[in-house]
Amino acid sequence: MTIVNVKELKKAALEIRKNLLKLCSIQSIHIGGDLSITDVMTVLWQYQMNYNPSNIRDENRDRFVLSKGHASAVTSFNQAAIGCFSTEDVFKEYATDEGRFSMHSCNLVNPYVEVSTGSLGHGFPVACGMAAALKLKKNFNSRVYVVMGDGEQSEGSIWEAVMNAVHYKLGNLVAIIDFNKLEADGNIDDITSLGNIANKYRVFGWNVCEFDGNDINTIKDYFDKLPPANSDIPTVFICHTIKGKGISFMENNVRWHAGKITEEQYKECIKELEYNFSC
Amino acid sequence: MKIFNFNEKYFLRNIMGAYMVNIGNQNEKVVVVNADLSGTCRNKTFTEIFPERAFNVGIAEQNMVSFAAGLAHEGFIPYVFSMAPFICMRACEQCRTDVAYANLNVRLMGTYAGLSGGISGATHWSVEDCAIMGSIANMIVLEPCDPIQAKKMMEATLKYNGPIYIRSTVEPVISIYNNDYEYKIGKASIVKDGVDGAYICSGITVKYALEAALRIEKKIGKSICVIDMHTIKPIDKEAVIKAAKTGNIVVAQDHNKIGGLGYYVAIILAEEKISTNFINLGVEDKFEAMAHAPYLYNKLGYDADGLEKAMINLINKN
Structure with a gap:
């Protein structure tokens, strides 16, 4: 079910955040990077993508690859929201033995995962291959959306693929970078800075869009303005986000790259989310 | 033949x-x-x-x-x-x-x-x-x-x-099979039959094993089987068991002795509780300096000369 109204999308994102916090009170999850990309993922899954849960092999569907595989929870809750399975299923099965949902997305147990991921720097080049395959099949309507982390940009394989995507004119490829400025060990700028990441993609020949990745209105605008899938230049969304977005004690705090909250914290989090995001 | x-x-x-x-x-x-x-x-x-x-x-x-x-x-x-x-x-x-x-x-x-x-x-x-x-x-x-x-x-x-x-090797190979050869993944090919010993090999070592087997037959009249284990994984268990019936197995691999064909063969012998003479030939667990491949095969003992010697040593052990 597609949501076209910005106010409704904001509500949907709030719902995703509440689900994430609830799950985080049951299991340790990558909550920081889930919350930073929640708004983009909500617009992507609940507005933008052509994806029918009852026909998941439809040749005309848009493809989604989660290159930052640890953002599996925010993906699963969005897939639940469009009817792939129930939200309750995610709570029940997450991080259980052979459950469909866990720390990273796995196609062996969850058919809604196009590509199993977890190790960084893999999903993006695979997505490039898929985008090239779509062109070869003369499927000029579908796009491949791939969500990467900012820390993930350090992987050499990313830059191999950055060059190829331009060379093979993969205008049907939309790369999304969750630029939340933090990775597992701390600030990216203190580890290996990305410098001007937008310029880097630009000089490699990409169509670069840089915007506030926690603003639903803006995100929707940029999706609306995407060049057609049959164009020749790949697009990258550099989404400036806040790690842990929406929860004051988690925001910009590397401690919440991954973790679990107490029942007490959970109640506070829900109050804060409602205060911050209720429309 | x-x-x-x-x-x-x-x-x-x-x-x-x-x-x-x-x-x-x-x-x-x-x-x-x-x-x-x-x-x-x-x-x-x-x-x-x-x-x-x-x-x-x-x-x-x-x-x-x-x-x-x-x-x-x-x-x-x-x-x-x-x-x-x-x-x-x-x-x-x-x-x-x-x-x-x-x-x-x-x-x-x-x-x-x-x-x-x-x-x-x-x-x-x-x-x-x-x-x-x-x-x-x-x-x-x-x-x-x-x-x-x-x-x-x-x-x-x-x-x-x-x-x-x-x-696949970049060293030159010879023609082993005819046009009617039937290839099946997982099914080893018997290049030459024999009852006194068996070479289990793949790739470049097949021609060396064949040459060694023919020499041995000529020199001492022993018939040596040559098994081309073109599918290293999953290995053809039946072919290994058949080779073991000869009592003398020489494995030849252009690979580190560790983790190569020899290990795949040996685990079958162990699991099947088969007792046989066995030599595992291949690259020693050390880096070699640059050299032409045939020189290295000779040095490491898995060209035709090395394979001949290894098999004769096994046969003489009995």
């Missing part, structure tokens, strides 16, 4: 690279992915005939394998060409995570298997690949030893479902 000519020189990379055109003609889903070695891998004719179905990602083996995985996710059958060490080591995790985990129809074509890279040195040798690729779930490991087998092996890859790694 076929008359073998040990002076013949067939080059598998030429044969397999050229044969890609036939494979491409048979199935329009076949695509080729190179990483700047289409010349070395001799598949340029395919890239000229099917330019749309040929990708060259530049010197970027990780991307080469991941990109191929993406193509396979969308129903294509990518043949990925590079040197064996770059496929199975530079792109090892991509082979495992992007290709094997998803059980994709990617064919990883690694030339320069074993020490055949010779004077290029250890960077271009691949004496670890059977261990590396063999320990990846879903991945099977094949190695051709002659022109007809190489083509039939490639034909078989069109019908097989799942990832395949093919290692």
Whole structure:
């Protein structure tokens, strides 16, 4: 079910955040990077993508690859929201033995995962291959959306693929970078800075869009303005986000790259989310 | 029995690279992915005939394998060409995570298997690949030893479902099989029958084993079986058990002795509680300096001379 109204999308994102916090009170999850990309993922899954849960092999569907595989929870809750399975299923099965949902997305147990991921720097080049395959099949309507982390940009394989995507004119490829400025060990700028990441993609020949990745209105605008899938230049969304977005004690705090909250914290989090995001 | 000519020189990379055109003609889903070695891998004719179905990602083996995985996710059958060490080591995790985990129809074509890279040195040798690729779930490991087998092996890859790694030597091979040869993945080929001992070998070592077996027969009248274990994984258990009945097994592999064909054979012998004389020949667990491959095969004792000596030693032990 597609949501076209910005106010409704904001509500949907709030719902995703509440689900994430609830799950985080049951299991340790990558909550920081889930919350930073929640708004983009909500617009992507609940507005933008052509994806029918009852026909998941439809040749005309848009493809989604989660290159930052640890953002599996925010993906699963969005897939639940469009009817792939129930939200309750995610709570029940997450991080259980052979459950469909866990720390990273796995196609062996969850058919809604196009590509199993977890190790960084893999999903993006695979997505490039898929985008090239779509062109070869003369499927000029579908796009491949791939969500990467900012820390993930350090992987050499990313830059191999950055060059190829331009060379093979993969205008049907939309790369999304969750630029939340933090990775597992701390600030990216203190580890290996990305410098001007937008310029880097630009000089490699990409169509670069840089915007506030926690603003639903803006995100929707940029999706609306995407060049057609049959164009020749790949697009990258550099989404400036806040790690842990929406929860004051988690925001910009590397401690919440991954973790679990107490029942007490959970109640506070829900109050804060409602205060911050209720429309 | 076929008359073998040990002076013949067939080059598998030429044969397999050229044969890609036939494979491409048979199935329009076949695509080729190179990483700047289409010349070395001799598949340029395919890239000229099917330019749309040929990708060259530049010197970027990780991307080469991941990109191929993406193509396979969308129903294509990518043949990925590079040197064996770059496929199975530079792109090892991509082979495992992007290709094997998803059980994709990617064919990883690694030339320069074993020490055949010779004077290029250890960077271009691949004496670890059977261990590396063999320990990846879903991945099977094949190695051709002659022109007809190489083509039939490639034909078989069109019908097989799942990832395949093919290692092949750049050293010249001889003609072993006739046109009526039946190739089946997982079923070893008996090149020569024999009851007094058995060589179990693959790739370049098949011709050496055959030469050694014929010499032994002439010199001391013992008949030695030569088993071409072209499918290293999954290994043909029945063929190993048959070889063991001779009481003398010499395994010859252009690979580190550790983790190669010898280990695959030995585990069957152990599990089946078979007692037999056994020698495992291959590359010692140390780096060698650059040298021509035949020199190294001689030095390490798995050319025809080394194999002959090893088998005679085993027979004399009895």
